Amino acid sequence: xxxxxALPAKIHPLVRAFLDTRAAIDETxxxxxxxxxxxxxxxxxENLKRLRTVLEQRLPGHRICYAxxxxxxxxxxxxxxxxxxxxxxxxxxxxxxARAAGFDASRIEATGPxxxxxxxxxxxxxxxxxxxxxxxxRRIGELAGDRERVPVLLRVSGFAGIPVSRFGLPPQQxxxxxxxxAAQPAQLSLRGFAFHIDSGEITERVRAVETCLTLIERAxxxxxxxxxxxxxGGLRQVFTADADAFDEYVRALRAALLGRGEPMTxxxxxxxxxxxGGAVHGTPVFHKYANTxxxxxxxxxxxxxxxxxxxxxxxxxxxxxxLLELWIEPGxxxxxxxxxxxxxxxxxxxxxxxxxxxxxxxxxxxVTPADQEVMVDPLVLPGGVRPAxxxxxxxxxxLCLERDMITNHKVWLPYYPQxxxxxxxxxxxxxxxxxxxxxxxxxxxxxxxxxxxxxxxxQVCHDSDYEPRRRAPxxxxx
Ligand SMILES: Cc1ncc(COP(=O)(O)O)c(C=O)c1O
Numbered sequence: 001x002x003x004x005x006a007l008p009a010k011i012h013p014l015v016r017a018f019l020d021t022r023a024a025i026d027e028t029x030x031x032x033x034x035x036x037x038x039x040x041x042x043x044x045x046e047n048l049k050r051l052r053t054v055l056e057q058r059l060p061g062h063r064i065c066y067a068x069x070x071x072x073x074x075x076x077x078x079x080x081x082x083x084x085x086x087x088x089x090x091x092x093x094x095x096x097x098a099r100a101a102g103f104d105a106s107r108i109e110a111t112g113p114x115x116x117x118x119x120x121x122x123x124x125x126x127x128x129x130x131x132x133x134x135x136x137x138r139r140i141g142e143l144a145g146d147r148e149r150v151p152v153l154l155r156v157s158g159f160a161g162i163p164v165s166r167f168g169l170p171p172q173q174x175x176x177x178x179x180x181x182a183a184q185p186a187q188l189s190l191r192g193f194a195f196h197i198d199s200g201e202i203t204e205r206v207r208a209v210e211t212c213l214t215l216i217e218r219a220x221x222x223x224x225x226x227x228x229x230x231x232x233g234g235l236r237q238v239f240t241a242d243a244d245a246f247d248e249y250v251r252a253l254r255a256a257l258l259g260r261g262e263p264m265t266x267x268x269x270x271x272x273x274x275x276x277g278g279a280v281h282g283t284p285v286f287h288k289y290a291n292t293x294x295x296x297x298x299x300x301x302x303x304x305x306x307x308x309x310x311x312x313x314x315x316x317x318x319x320x321x322x323l324l325e326l327w328i329e330p331g332x333x334x335x336x337x338x339x340x341x342x343x344x345x346x347x348x349x350x351x352x353x354x355x356x357x358x359x360x361x362x363x364x365x366x367v368t369p370a371d372q373e374v375m376v377d378p379l380v381l382p383g384g385v386r387p388a389x390x391x392x393x394x395x396x397x398x399l400c401l402e403r404d405m406i407t408n409h410k411v412w413l414p415y416y417p418q419x420x421x422x423x424x425x426x427x428x429x430x431x432x433x434x435x436x437x438x439x440x441x442x443x444x445x446x447x448x449x450x451x452x453x454x455x456x457x458x459q460v461c462h463d464s465d466y467e468p469r470r471r472a473p474x475x476x477x478x
Pocket of ligand 1: 067070
C-alpha cells in the first residue's frame, strides 16, 4: 500500500514526553476540563537562549524584545522577564501585563498603532516608543510636556522592492521626522531606527538595514545620536517533522484540486491556488508550514549577510563598527513548539457523500491564526480499542456556522475516532491560539495552563500562576 498523505508535526522532546505520560494528560483534563491550551515555558526559555547565543556570538550590543502579541500567556512573559529579555507591547493591556510581570520601563518598547490614551500611558511610564507615523511623533512631542525626554525609535517601511506595509514611515517622510526630533531636543530623544518585515527573505532585511544605515547617517548630520538598529521579528517557525511528506501532501492536494485521486478539500476550498487551463497555479496561503530553516539559523543568516553598499561587510560587523545596538522583536520564534491545544471528540458523523466529520468541543478560531489553514496533522489519542482505519476525515468545530471547520483539508487517521477521544493540536502558541479566538455563542475561551517538568514530573498550573524556578544566570545583555 502506498503511504497516505500526511503532515507530521515536529514536536519538542519535552512536549513529546508530556504526551507520552498519559496519566499527566488525564489528570490535567480531570482538573481543568477540555478544551485547554498548554504552554511550556521551558521550551520558550530554550528558544530564547538559542537566539541569544547567536547574538552573543556575532555582536557586542544586542537586545531581544519578546513580541507579546503572539500569545496572551503570562507564563511566557514571566519566562522572558526571568531570562533578562526585553518586551515589545502593542496595547495598554500588554503594557500593564508586562509591568505586572516585573518589566521596568527600560526593558519595554511599544510598537503598532497607538491611540492618544495609549501614547499618554507610554509617555508616563517612560518606555521606548517605536513610532509608526508622523502624527504619532508630533503627538508625542506635544504630550511630552516637562517630563523627561521621551525615547523613540522611528519605524521605517516602504523599502524598494519590498511589498508595501501599512506600518511605519516611508523613507521620504523621515527627513521631516528628523527635523521635528532636532527641533524638540528637550522633549524627544531619538534612540534609533526600526523595521519589521514578515517574510523569510534575508535579502529584504538586508536592503532594509542598508536604508536604515543611511538614515542613521542623516540623523547624525542633524546632531541627533541614534544608537539602535531594530530589525523586528519575522524569524520563522519549523512546523513540519518531514519536509518530503509535506511536499508529497501538497502534490496530492494539487492533484485532488484537478479532480485526480481522492477529494482532499472541504467545500471546494483552494487555499489560495487558482486552477486555470487544467493546471494549479499560485502560492498557497499555508506556505509557511513548509519552512525548514530554524529561527536561530535565520537570525545568523541575517547577521552574517554581506551589505553590498558597504564593501561586503556583514550586518553584524557593521552594527558593531558603528557601535549600534541591534534589537530583534521575535514573537513566533520564541514560542515555537512551546504550546499545544487539547480538545475532545464530541461525535463523529458521516455525510451524504461519505465524508467523515470529526466534531470537537473547540472552534476553528482557537487553533487557527487569522483563518489561515494550519497544515500540521492533529494527533488523536484513543481511549480504547478502535475499529481499524485508516480513515480520511475533516475536523469540525463547535459553532453552528458552516465555516467553523477546524480543517478544510483532509487528515488521515490510523483508526476511526470515537466520542471522548483526545485530539492534540501541535505548536499552537504562536498566534494560533489567541489571535482570532472569540467567545461566539458564549463559549468561554479555552483555559490556558502552564506545564513545567520539575524533578522528573510534570507540574500543571493556571498560566497566570506560573513562576519560573530560579534566577537564570544571564549575561547582563537584555
Ligand atoms: C512590529 C512587530 N514586531 C515584531 C512582531 C513579531 O513578529 P513575529 O511573530 O513574526 O516574530 C510583529 C508581529 O506582527 C510586529 O508587528
